[in-house]
Amino acid sequence: MMKNTLQHCLPLIRFFSLSSEDFFQKVRPYKKFIKHQLYEELLESYLNPNSEPNDNILLPRSRNIDGIIDLKIVCLNIASLISRWIDKIDIKSKYAYARELYLPYKFKLLLRGSRDGFTPKKFHELCDNKLCTITFIKVKGTEEIIGGYNPLEWKSSGL
Template sequence: MISPYQQILEPELWLDINSKIVAPNEPISSSVLPPRKILNVTLPTRTTLTSNIITDAHTLEISSWIDKRKSRYTENNPYEFKLLVRGSRDGFDVKTIYEICDKVSNTVIVLKVKDTGEILGGYIPCELDKNKNEWIYSQDSFAFSLRTTNLKNSILSRVYKFDHAIVESPQHSQLFFGNTLCLLGNLKTDNQCHCLQNSFSYDKPIRSEELMDHRRCRFNVEEYELPKNIVTLPFFFPN
């Protein structure tokens, strides 16, 4: 049945299609364009972020987690990461994050732990609000620990208790991913940041037990960055 397509086809093309069905060996008058050329072009690898903490390989891994891919991106990152906040540039108090990122969504926070060199972080798909103190609902947020010389494989921890995904509390200078990654006060000096093993809203801890003994349960941050991930359009090539 081709009658449903009559409204979107040109009259001449419509008549030609009908004629072709009735008499398939007869010529038609409509112009038939040649097929599009397929170009074998290698897309350039995007440098997604000038970072003091993470590499392009790290951003590819984070992008894979955002898209919930089973296999990791190895090139051509679909996202551009635009830096919004950097501790050494803008300040280390958690309130700074809320001031600069007010009403901003789809952000990633990465931080380098002092003394251990761990790279911890989390993805915040929802908007932060500098005037609210509440739990944020999210089905897509996650916390992580990235592979470094001291950690053989990255650790991904996804939220499963969606109504307790993220605590935004600018009034108390707090930003929590459940209790899997808890950021408080001045990240550089207050020694209040921590990650608990018995997470109640994310599926696994992101720090190894040997780095979470009683001496290192709480930690300071050497540097942190908070970029926004921006979807980049695919490359298009003319005929």
Template sequence: MENSLQYCLPLIRFYSLSSKAFLGKVRPYKKLLKRQIYEDLLGYYLDFESEPSNNFLPPRNVKFDSKIINLNIISLVSKWIDKIDISSNFAYQRELYLPYEFKLLLRGSRDGFAPSKFHSLCDNKPKTVTFIKVKGTDEILGGYNPIIWETNNKWGETKDSFIFSFKYKNGLFKDGILSNVKEIDCALNYGQYFGPSFGDSDLYLYGSNKTRVYDDVYCNQRSYEKKIRNAEDEFSIDDYEVFQIIEL
């Protein structure tokens, strides 16, 4: 088995795995790997300042359905989810970090912009990421919910949610802002008249009628560490998408 495995190893995209996947799916079989190969992989997952080995393929392209974002943005958000340091010396060699499938649950231009539609399609599904295209600008706003959305007019509590923003134009993005939750007892808004809303107005999508479009949308920094938008006035949504992430 060990000899046969040596022909397969160069075809495995080890660098696409999350640290959790490496721990659970690779480490138990370390005796089947050559020592240097295992040491290279271990160094990669323990120290992101270490130089990756050239013996393995980079992450493969992943098909996904989006009108708003591209694979580079998915890679960046996946790194934020897994708390990977993107400022390391060899971050460019980990440009496409794709350990998750991004399964589209909702697209506003396809499914509508009503709070009721959001809750019918996205409630009770763990680990979702929302992307919002601000109308008339290059801005993309969004947030990660590691638990579930509900409709109980209460707050969702979690220490691992975050919101973000960046500018995106012609396939390129810049000025990324990551803002982690600081008030975990009001990390998520579970109101029936709200869309995917984070904190006490940090990312706020509200519809005065749950079956109609959002008519009150803005960002005011309160429950998260940083503001993700300089302007605190209301804005309009050009489109928005909600994905469930599933570990590959």
């Protein structure tokens, strides 16, 4: 009876967002109530850092993002992934971002091309002498986003 009741709730649980400790303590004891295939996928994701998550997993829920990042181009999952790269956390696991959001930084928007313009002069005016910058560029007419991280400060070369 409990298994039948839980079957309606289980799809709403973000199992892949749990820490391995939470999985061990809070999910493993209820193994018999979870579909075998789902349990095996979960177990593999916790034991094998290179396992690819199933396409239908729910990513971590958004949390209060006030002041963390301006979200016109990137989502919190991308900000979390970039933060992990910067801090070299879980870099061996391609899908660590699906486990939990990692947002230790507040991202300050320095320049927005649609607002400030796209000229090198404006870029250097707003970004020079700033350390640890991330650049996100949305390719016009596509959903593609490119960018990079610069741990050094930008310096104008006489523009």
